[in-house]
Amino acid sequence: xxxxxxxxxxxxxxxxxxxxxxxxxxxxxxxxxxxxxxxxxxxxxxxxxxxxxxxxxxxxxxxxxxxxxxxxxxxxxxxxxxxxxxxxxxxxxxxxxxxxxxxxxxxxxxxxxxxxxxxxxxxxxxxxxxxxxxxxxxxxxxxxxxxxxxxxxxxxxxxxxxxxxxxxxxxxxxxxxxxxxxxxxxxxxxxxxxxxxxxxxxxxxxxxxxxxxxxxxxxxxxxxxxxxxxxxxxxxxxxxxxxxxxxxxxxxxxxxxxxxxxxxxxxxxxxxxxxxxxxxxxxxxxxxxxxxxxxxxxxxxxxxxxxxxxxxxxxxxxxxxxxxxxxxxxxxxxxxxxxxxxxxxxxxxxxxxxxxxxxxxxxxxxxxxxxxxxxxxxxxxxxxxxx
Amino acid sequence: xxxxxxxxxxxxxxxxxxxxxxxxxxxxxxxxxxxxxxxxxxxxxxxxxxxxxxxxxxxxxxxxxxxxxxxxxxxxxxxxxxxxxxxxxxxxxxxxxxxxxxxxxxxxxxxxxxxxxxxxxxxxxxxxxxxxxxxxxxxxxxxxxxxxxxxxxxxxxxxxxxxxxxxxxxxxxxxxxxxxxxxxxxxxxxxxxxxxxxxxxxxxxxxxxxxxxxxxxxxxxxxxxxxxxxxxxxxxxxxxxxxxxxxxxxxxxxxxxxxxxxxxxxxxxxxxxxxxxxxxxxxxxxxxxxxxxxxxxxxxxxxxxxxxxxxxxxxxxxxxxxxxxxxxxxxxxxxxxxxxxxxxxxxxxxxx
Numbered sequence: 001x002x003x004x005x006x007x008x009x010x011x012x013x014x015x016x017x018x019x020x021x022x023x024x025x026x027x028x029x030x031x032x033x034x035x036x037x038x039x040x041x042x043x044x045x046x047x048x049x050x051x052x053x054x055x056x057x058x059x060x061x062x063x064x065x066x067x068x069x070x071x072x073x074x075x076x077x078x079x080x081x082x083x084x085x086x087x088x089x090x091x092x093x094x095x096x097x098x099x100x101x102x103x104x105x106x107x108x109x110x111x112x113x114x115x116x117x118x119x120x121x122x123x124x125x126x127x128x129x130x131x132x133x134x135x136x137x138x139x140x141x142x143x144x145x146x147x148x149x150x151x152x153x154x155x156x157x158x159x160x161x162x163x164x165x166x167x168x169x170x171x172x173x174x175x176x177x178x179x180x181x182x183x184x185x186x187x188x189x190x191x192x193x194x195x196x197x198x199x200x201x202x203x204x205x206x207x208x209x210x211x212x213x214x215x216x217x218x219x220x221x222x223x224x225x226x227x228x229x230x231x232x233x234x235x236x237x238x239x240x241x242x243x244x245x246x247x248x249x250x251x252x253x254x255x256x257x258x259x260x261x262x263x264x265x266x267x268x269x270x271x272x273x274x275x276x277x278x279x280x281x282x283x284x285x286x287x288x289x290x291x292x293x294x295x296x297x298x299x300x301x302x303x304x305x306x307x308x309x310x311x312x313x314x315x316x317x318x319x320x321x322x323x324x325x326x327x328x329x330x331x332x333x334x335x336x337x338x339x340x341x342x343x344x345x346x347x348x349x350x351x352x353x354x355x356x357x358x359x360x361x362x363x364x365x366x367x368x369x370x371x372x373x374x375x376x377x378x379x380x381x382x383x384x385x386x387x
Numbered sequence: 388x389x390x391x392x393x394x395x396x397x398x399x400x401x402x403x404x405x406x407x408x409x410x411x412x413x414x415x416x417x418x419x420x421x422x423x424x425x426x427x428x429x430x431x432x433x434x435x436x437x438x439x440x441x442x443x444x445x446x447x448x449x450x451x452x453x454x455x456x457x458x459x460x461x462x463x464x465x466x467x468x469x470x471x472x473x474x475x476x477x478x479x480x481x482x483x484x485x486x487x488x489x490x491x492x493x494x495x496x497x498x499x500x501x502x503x504x505x506x507x508x509x510x511x512x513x514x515x516x517x518x519x520x521x522x523x524x525x526x527x528x529x530x531x532x533x534x535x536x537x538x539x540x541x542x543x544x545x546x547x548x549x550x551x552x553x554x555x556x557x558x559x560x561x562x563x564x565x566x567x568x569x570x571x572x573x574x575x576x577x578x579x580x581x582x583x584x585x586x587x588x589x590x591x592x593x594x595x596x597x598x599x600x601x602x603x604x605x606x607x608x609x610x611x612x613x614x615x616x617x618x619x620x621x622x623x624x625x626x627x628x629x630x631x632x633x634x635x636x637x638x639x640x641x642x643x644x645x646x647x648x649x650x651x652x653x654x655x656x657x658x659x660x661x662x663x664x665x666x667x668x669x670x671x672x673x674x675x676x677x678x679x680x681x682x683x684x685x686x687x688x689x690x691x692x693x694x695x696x697x698x699x700x701x702x703x704x705x706x707x708x709x710x711x712x713x714x715x716x717x718x719x720x721x722x723x724x725x726x727x728x729x730x731x732x733x734x735x736x737x738x739x
Contacts, residue, residue: 202481204489206519215493222497 040165047169053146054177055221056239060146064181065213067137071194072130074182076123078175080141084115085171086164088147089155093163097156108151112142146174181216337365396453403460403501409597410645411461413590414468417580417641420573424530425476429579432483433471439484440467443491462501462508466490469509469645472580473638474516477528477544482520486512506692507646510685517680525552525681527576547576550636551681554621567628570635581641584634590644601650603657604664605643611668612639619676637682639671646685652692659702666698667691 053059068074088111096104120138123131131138150170155163186192189207191199206212228236421429444463448456470490471483490512498504517524529547550570569575573583581587594602613630620629634640647653647667654663667687674683 202520204485204515204519206515209518218497 040169043165044169044172047166048173048176049224049227050235052173052177052224053170054174054217055224059149060144060174061217063137063141063144064178064217065210067134068178068182068185068213069189069208070133070186070192071179071182073133074178076127076130076134077138077141078171078178080116080119080138081144081146081174081178082168082171083119084112084141084144085147085150085167087115088112089151089163089167090160092151092155093158093160096151104152104156105148108148109143112144112147113139116142146170177217177220180220181213184216185212396457399500399502400457400460403462406650407461407465407501410465411468413593413644414465414472414580416586416590417472417583418468420583420586421472421476421579424573425528425579429471429476432474432476432478432480432579433468435480436471436483436487437464437467440464440487440491443488444496447496457500460501462495463491466495466509466512470512470516473509473513473578473641474524475527475577476579477526477546478523482516482523486516489515502651504651506689507649507652510642510646510688510692514685514689517682517685521680525549527552527578529576530574549576549681550632551577551675554632554636555675555681557621557623567631570631575635577636578638578641581638582635584640587640587644591640594644594648598648600657601648601653601660604653604660605648607661607664608643608647608668608671609634609640611665612643612672615669615672619672621676633672633675638684639682642671642684642688646688647691652695654695654699654702656699656702656706658705659698662701663691663695663698666694 047053051057054061054064063077068077088108091111092104092108096107099107116139120131123134123138150166154166158166183193185207187198188204189212190205191197191201191203204212207216225236225239228239418429418433440463441458445456445458448458467483467487470486474483474486490508493515494506494511495501495504495508498506527547527549528544571583571585573585575582591602591605594605613634616630616633617626620626622629622632647664654660670687670690671684674687675681
């Protein structure tokens with residue numbers, strides 16, 4: 001089972017790497033028509049999942065949190081965002097390239113308004129009830145920061161075709177989040193779907209408040225992070241570092257790397273120290289485990305060096321099997337020493353830090369003993385034939 | 388190393404369990420009063436909410452495959468019991484379990500375990516209930532009714548007016564419940580386990596003895612509440628009666644004892660704890676004067692939990708300022724006084 005998991009992980013990492021290397025490849029593959037379809041797929045994947053506007057970069061939260069309380073309003077919102085995004089990105093790619101930057105940002109909002117204003121008039125005639133529910137937030141879609149960001153970053157620097165592709169993929173990412181939040185909040189908040197009653201059990205009407213939207217988005221973002229961790233752990237770590245710059249991440253990495261290198265030769269199981277198998281994403285694990293590791297890091301480095309020297313003096317060939325045997329032989333000795341000390345001090349319970357200290361001290365003693373013994377053994381061997 | 392990790396978790400569980408058993412002993416006192424006033428229906432409510440909370444936690448334990456399971460620290464039991472005791476006796480049976488499930492699934496588990504949670508889960512659960520089922524949560528039954536035959540149904544209760552509701556409508560005269568002894572015993576319409584002030588004072592004294600480092604937050608919280616109650620009374624009969632009524636109404640005392648003094652979510656320094664409690668008290672009274680609900684303590688506790696790190700930094704700055712002033716004014720004695728005047732920093736976490 002483990003081998004299979006590793007294989008899957010490797011394949012997933014390769015996939016993710018291809019996405020990262022994509023912008024370099026894109027310039028080469030512009031001309032061929034077959035590759036354009038592939039690039040559109042990659043664009044969709046990267047915009048919808050890898051850099052989702054709401055769940056990863058948290059842009060355009062206002063309509064999602066405030067008015068996306070039902071499926072109907074979610075669908076209306078997503079349709080309007082599709083049209084505004086495509087229209088404003090195409091205009092910015094075709095016309096606004098030579099405009100100065102201070103004028104551009106205002107013109108994006110104007111181009112968005114060109115779609116939103118007629119759609120508001122249309123909605124007033126077609127769905128008057130829904131129009132009241134959407135309220136002030138519908139005209140606010142024209143000044144959605146998502147549109148200005150996407151225009152300024154992508155559309156102005158690229159051709160019309162690329163801008164169109166980007167607009168479609170980015171707005172699908174936005175619409176997916178809108179529809180999922182609308183679905184969840186309508187089902188749990190009011191017990192209906194598209195105004196049809198699903199169940200009559202008392203529902204949590206608090207989810208139709210803005211804070212319910214925040215909670216749903218938070219859980220979705222957490223699920224997405226979990227998915228990143230499975231596909232590409234490095235990307236997930238980068239995200240974690242960028243979002244939490246106050247926690248000193250590089251220190252953690254260093255300590256863990258050192259640990260990995262040395263501990264693999266030590267007696268302990270190396271899998272305990274692998275960062276991806278532990279739960280590193282939550283703040284608690286990072287904050288709790290670092291100080292304990294850092295305090296014993298230097299001691300263990302010295303210990304491992306002396307230990308390896310002793311091994312080198314003692315035996316010329318070190319196979320993995322021999323190492324394992326040594327490991328097995330060492331552990332009961334430590335336990336015995338701990339038990340003796342407990343008897344001497346009449347302490348039955350130990351805290352974790354005390355135990356770690358005991359472990360390190362006892363290891364030192366053992367290694368000193370081994371170093372003392374090592375020169376004696378060959379002498380004894382030599383002495384025997386002399387006699 | 389696996390064994391070491393296991394032992395770490397076991398020790399944490401032990402610490403949390405020691406703290407939580409203390410809290411549960413305190414809660415059981417309020418539970419006895421609840422049964423005395425409202426019958427055995429309260430115990431059923433408490434039991435259902437505890438079962439829901441423990442099931443929710445154990446499901447996550449099984450899903451995460453945590454080997455020493457975290458159910459053993461009894462924190463889920465505490466949240467379930469606390470949520471059920473804040474509800475009215477006439478509440479339907481499904482109300483408390485929903486609150487406890489929300490408390491554990493949304494307010495506790497995303498942030499880790501009981502030792503690392505950012506918010507008090509019970510307060511979050513009650514806030515959710517009061518937002519979504521406002522009519523059920525804030526309609527209290529009167530205490531004087533025939534208790535025979537009320538175990539599961541909600542038919543036998545007579546609707547009454549709680550003290551907090553009277554205060555919010557400014558109609559303290561004419562209702563006929565301005566007997567102070569009734570207020571102290573808790574023979575007034577209100578939440579199940581929080582209306583008896585006599586018991587609450589006893590619990591406060593118990594806290595003074597048992598937890599020397601945490602009682603100060605709840606004391607400063609109550610002081611701020613009482614100061615505002617005296618200065619701006621909502622009762623026409625007098626300032627002293629307004630103080631008694633404000634402190635005895637709703638779940639203010641309950642929250643002061645069980646929620647705001649929680650050592651994990653409150654700041655670590657002693658001075659900043661005082662400031663934290665005082666700000667919380669001011670906010671609760673402001674919520675009572677201008678808020679939409681008659682009782683907004685749980686919202687205040689969630690807000691204060693979010694701000695607790697800022698209070699930590701504020702306390703540090705104040706301590707540094709005080710120390711620097713001392714050194715300037717009395718340069719000779721500073722060396723001797725420095726060790727004495729450094730405020731004792733208590734370790735975070737549930738340590739008795």
